[in-house]
Amino acid sequence: MKNKFIATIADALRQCGLADGMTLSFHHHLRNGDHVVNMTMDAVAAMGIKNITVACSSLFPVHEHLVQYIKSGVITGIDTDYMSGPLARAVSEGLLPTPVMFRSHGGRPRAIGEGSLKIDIAVIAAPAVDALGNINGSEGPSACGSLGYAMPDAKHARHVVAVTDHLVRGGLGRVSIPHDQVDHVVVVDKIGDPAGIVSGSISLTRDPVALAIARSAQAVIRASGLLKDGFNYQTGAGGASLAASIFLQEDMRAMKLHGGFLLGGITRYMVEMLDEGLFDNVYDVQCFDLSSVQSIARNPRHVEISADTYANPASKSACVDYLDAALLGATEVDLNFNVNVTTDSNGNIIGGSGGHNDAAAGAKLTIIVAPLVRARLPIVVDKCTTLTTRGETVDVLVTERGIAVNPARKDLADRLRDARLPVCDIAELHETAMKMTGKPLPFEHGDKVVGTVEYRDGTIVDRIYATK
Amino acid sequence: MKNKFIATIADALRQCGLADGMTLSFHHHLRNGDHVVNMTMDAVAAMGIKNITVACSSLFPVHEHLVQYIKSGVITGIDTDYMSGPLARAVSEGLLPTPVMFRSHGGRPRAIGEGSLKIDIAVIAAPAVDALGNINGSEGPSACGSLGYAMPDAKHARHVVAVTDHLVRGGLGRVSIPHDQVDHVVVVDKIGDPAGIVSGSISLTRDPVALAIARSAQAVIRASGLLKDGFNYQTGAGGASLAASIFLQEDMRAMKLHGGFLLGGITRYMVEMLDEGLFDNVYDVQCFDLSSVQSIARNPRHVEISADTYANPASKSACVDYLDAALLGATEVDLNFNVNVTTDSNGNIIGGSGGHNDAAAGAKLTIIVAPLVRARLPIVVDKCTTLTTRGETVDVLVTERGIAVNPARKDLADRLRDARLPVCDIAELHETAMKMTGKPLPFEHGDKVVGTVEYRDGTIVDRIYATK
Numbered sequence: 001m002k003n004k005f006i007a008t009i010a011d012a013l014r015q016c017g018l019a020d021g022m023t024l025s026f027h028h029h030l031r032n033g034d035h036v037v038n039m040t041m042d043a044v045a046a047m048g049i050k051n052i053t054v055a056c057s058s059l060f061p062v063h064e065h066l067v068q069y070i071k072s073g074v075i076t077g078i079d080t081d082y083m084s085g086p087l088a089r090a091v092s093e094g095l096l097p098t099p100v101m102f103r104s105h106g107g108r109p110r111a112i113g114e115g116s117l118k119i120d121i122a123v124i125a126a127p128a129v130d131a132l133g134n135i136n137g138s139e140g141p142s143a144c145g146s147l148g149y150a151m152p153d154a155k156h157a158r159h160v161v162a163v164t165d166h167l168v169r170g171g172l173g174r175v176s177i178p179h180d181q182v183d184h185v186v187v188v189d190k191i192g193d194p195a196g197i198v199s200g201s202i203s204l205t206r207d208p209v210a211l212a213i214a215r216s217a218q219a220v221i222r223a224s225g226l227l228k229d230g231f232n233y234q235t236g237a238g239g240a241s242l243a244a245s246i247f248l249q250e251d252m253r254a255m256k257l258h259g260g261f262l263l264g265g266i267t268r269y270m271v272e273m274l275d276e277g278l279f280d281n282v283y284d285v286q287c288f289d290l291s292s293v294q295s296i297a298r299n300p301r302h303v304e305i306s307a308d309t310y311a312n313p314a315s316k317s318a319c320v321d322y323l324d325a326a327l328l329g330a331t332e333v334d335l336n337f338n339v340n341v342t343t344d345s346n347g348n349i350i351g352g353s354g355g356h357n358d359a360a361a362g363a364k365l366t367i368i369v370a371p372l373v374r375a376r377l378p379i380v381v382d383k384c385t386t387l388t389t390r391g392e393t394v395d396v397l398v399t400e401r402g403i404a405v406n407p408a409r410k411d412l413a414d415r416l417r418d419a420r421l422p423v424c425d426i427a428e429l430h431e432t433a434m435k436m437t438g439k440p441l442p443f444e445h446g447d448k449v450v451g452t453v454e455y456r457d458g459t460i461v462d463r464i465y466a467t468k
Numbered sequence: 469m470k471n472k473f474i475a476t477i478a479d480a481l482r483q484c485g486l487a488d489g490m491t492l493s494f495h496h497h498l499r500n501g502d503h504v505v506n507m508t509m510d511a512v513a514a515m516g517i518k519n520i521t522v523a524c525s526s527l528f529p530v531h532e533h534l535v536q537y538i539k540s541g542v543i544t545g546i547d548t549d550y551m552s553g554p555l556a557r558a559v560s561e562g563l564l565p566t567p568v569m570f571r572s573h574g575g576r577p578r579a580i581g582e583g584s585l586k587i588d589i590a591v592i593a594a595p596a597v598d599a600l601g602n603i604n605g606s607e608g609p610s611a612c613g614s615l616g617y618a619m620p621d622a623k624h625a626r627h628v629v630a631v632t633d634h635l636v637r638g639g640l641g642r643v644s645i646p647h648d649q650v651d652h653v654v655v656v657d658k659i660g661d662p663a664g665i666v667s668g669s670i671s672l673t674r675d676p677v678a679l680a681i682a683r684s685a686q687a688v689i690r691a692s693g694l695l696k697d698g699f700n701y702q703t704g705a706g707g708a709s710l711a712a713s714i715f716l717q718e719d720m721r722a723m724k725l726h727g728g729f730l731l732g733g734i735t736r737y738m739v740e741m742l743d744e745g746l747f748d749n750v751y752d753v754q755c756f757d758l759s760s761v762q763s764i765a766r767n768p769r770h771v772e773i774s775a776d777t778y779a780n781p782a783s784k785s786a787c788v789d790y791l792d793a794a795l796l797g798a799t800e801v802d803l804n805f806n807v808n809v810t811t812d813s814n815g816n817i818i819g820g821s822g823g824h825n826d827a828a829a830g831a832k833l834t835i836i837v838a839p840l841v842r843a844r845l846p847i848v849v850d851k852c853t854t855l856t857t858r859g860e861t862v863d864v865l866v867t868e869r870g871i872a873v874n875p876a877r878k879d880l881a882d883r884l885r886d887a888r889l890p891v892c893d894i895a896e897l898h899e900t901a902m903k904m905t906g907k908p909l910p911f912e913h914g915d916k917v918v919g920t921v922e923y924r925d926g927t928i929v930d931r932i933y934a935t936k
Contacts, residue, residue: 131790132790171771172749175771178773178774178776179785180780180787181783181784182785260638260639280638281638303641305646312648316647316649317647319648
């Protein structure tokens, strides 16, 4: 049998037949501590290759390193679910010759599975690899826990290269990606910087506005009638979202409830609820902190899932389909409850859907939590600068000045009023915001299209233009 | 979201659009205790459907029940890796209108993955299912352990129906097949008979011939130079194979060796070696007894693997590729070291490759263990009645009367001679056998082709004719 172990990333890419115009894919579980995208593109550039599309499930400030390769023509395309930092700024300024394809965390595996995103070489940052080439994410100095977003790539890419800094002599017990999907293994000094991979501990916000919003959001869940045994829940890692977990925990204890699963990017607040027995399972497509990395390695009820299982709308079912409630953030919410988490109100790329529109589409109750005003800009707007999540999938907007319910959910508005929650019209919230900030100057965008926004089902729903 | 839970198998098949001419697939982990193949075909027959191909990874005496459906035209095709019992006899007698396609355990997932075996509906006997539709094999009254052979079906079939007798309220921790691959779940009283699913305990042979062969086989492994730290090993569940595990265990203890993995159908002898720390891992595509079912549920180093990971020759690597030694049985071995485990010497279908030709192709050292004579018939023959495993992948034949080494492995013959093992020419073994049995009467077969034998890579290597 051929030896899978190759001395350098360049040698491995050569063995995969790297050529101009190919698509290389990466996952983002090492987050802002990732070295592998940058190292790989260094090797690609040194080989004199041009015109590469980088398909990475998310890109962070650490990937500023890639700006030089856009300038030199090595990278001419980007396909991602989220991007922030200097690379995103450079794209907003029009540096990349083609528009970035923005997908959701469920849309990406859908595109990979159906073949509309064809991956020539998947390069997998692999925290632990054994002698056969089995990979897991939960051992070694760069442990990141779940490798859920890398699984569709490993399954479908023509060639798969694992890059690791932790070669295990005995076989791995936990296997995230089995060796039959791995062509080559490259051992390097360091695949990432632990400080950037996971936060040692994510601490709760003390911002009184965020805490007030979190408390209201949990009151909405309580009043919705959905909070009962078997409750399935997803929340983000933003300030109000995390704080809401604490209030949920208190309610579940008081009501003696036993939930089903916790979903999404996982933090210690979810791990604590699992350990306390408040929920049966954590389904983990991505770990956000050290507690969750340790938990996935030790607790069999903390289940690693692929992006297909998490949110792919072409799957026979996805975890998001089973959500009772999802609590999500927003950069903008408009009068039709559409949400933007892709750009700011000046059209600068500052994120992307990630799992936002997937969770919203799946959950019985989708709650958007946001302050009415942020950095002197209104969050509730006439029309979103960029469409990330369709208003028809959003049920409630919770702000510190009131709770707006989607008019399509009259039943829910009635329930919230019965619970004496401060329900108001979203237009009122918009007016209040405008009174606080004044009408913001309309921003003018440039002519160049720098991003295409694909909804999770494959529909193109928006374009992002260069800033001026 | 649509409700996955359907009242009856017939309703589920209807929802999948069951129609004449379709291929239904099944797995064989419930072995001779399986109820699901029979129940499903009862439903198909009751619906008046005809011309179905049953693609089941193996078929056992319990599947005699299907003979009536061949007679009535409900079943007109069979695709399998192994079949024994009355159904196999009926096929040998020419009952089925089309030849059975015989594949190997690695060739089957290759065919499914490449699309040459297209599955319309995969019906999965599921020992435990949770509210989302996640499946595992290690819980519930019909626990069978690994579901490795069902995994390629679930991944590639157009429709997937799980049939269970154990619906779990809380989510499963161990997941063999994730819910995103499952369309429908049907709950029935019993999916199988535990007594037929796993042997409570497989006990060692006391047959002195088998023990002598086992001891010689282990002497060959010792002399081969392959028995060192990291040793990877597969053996079958036949008498001599199991006994050889005990001698291996003794050698490893005495030599203070630490092995890599144990592979294949798993028994308590392998579990004991894992628990004792003699090996790092058990890779389990199928459990043969209760000990292995319990072990896979409790020990994270006992890893459930898919048939793709086990033996698919189209995979980027398969576990069989990493084998140092494989110890396999034979119905016939011919002068070119070709092996037959598909038919007896009279052309009756009595088995099939299963993982035989996969393990032989992968292992550095493939040892065939067989008595020289069985039921007054010679095992070493001029030419195999049916070709299952190519002689070029077989290194050694161990019998109670001597050890024959494939002439292509002169290095190995030298090592065995140096170790004073009784190496002889395979022709000598053939002559000895003939002296014991007399020259067997040549058997005459009928005209009808009742089976096509596909080698693991997709090559058609033999045909099986009806008996006369």
